[in-house]
Amino acid sequence: MIKQILGKLPRKPSKSAENREFGGSSASSLSSRSSDVVAERALYLWNNDYIENLIRQNRKVIVPIIFPALEKNGRYHWNQVARSLTLNVRKIYSDVDPELFEECLLKFQEDEANMEEIKTKHETTWKRLEESAASNAVSKWSICSPLEPN
Numbered sequence: 001m002i003k004q005i006l007g008k009l010p011r012k013p014s015k016s017a018e019n020r021e022f023g024g025s026s027a028s029s030l031s032s033r034s035s036d037v038v039a040e041r042a043l044y045l046w047n048n049d050y051i052e053n054l055i056r057q058n059r060k061v062i063v064p065i066i067f068p069a070l071e072k073n074g075r076y077h078w079n080q081v082a083r084s085l086t087l088n089v090r091k092i093y094s095d096v097d098p099e100l101f102e103e104c105l106l107k108f109q110e111d112e113a114n115m116e117e118i119k120t121k122h123e124t125t126w127k128r129l130e131e132s133a134a135s136n137a138v139s140k141w142s143i144c145s146p147l148e149p150n
Contacts, residue, residue: 039073039077039079039082039085040079040081040082040085043082043085043086043089044085046085046088046089046092052092056096059093059096059100060100063093063097063101063104064100064103064104064107067101067104067105067108068108068111070086070090070093071105071108073086074086074087074090
């Protein structure tokens with residue numbers, strides 16, 4: 001069905017159509033779904049010559065959008081077929097434009113490091129809050145004395 005739809009599309013889509021299709025990163029979110037069927041189907045789309053050519057022509061815009069999903073899929077997806085398909089797609093774009101691919105990889109690694117730092121800060125903050133709440137609860141209980149019988 002997808003091939004039939006693609007066959008009816010004009011061979012030179014407008015810039016707005018390309019941005020609408022890939023700008024919302026819907027393709028990248030589909031390829032990173034935990035459902036193996038959805039992820040595999042989305043990744044098989046990359047094997048379509050028309051889609052591949054579209055992305056090659058517009059790689060400066062599209063690859064940075066899809067790169068994080070490709071990278072996470074290639075590392076963490078639970079389904080081996082989805083991981084293999086992801087690595088194949090990733091290889092296509094690393095071969096097409098190695099410089100762009102390297103830029104995207106460095107940005108992804110930077111973002112991952114920043115996320116790790118943020119996660120550590122959040123964990124530290126929560127730990128301090130929990131300790132503070134626990135110490136406040138203890139001090140309030142120590143102030144109260146049990147009622148003495150008359």
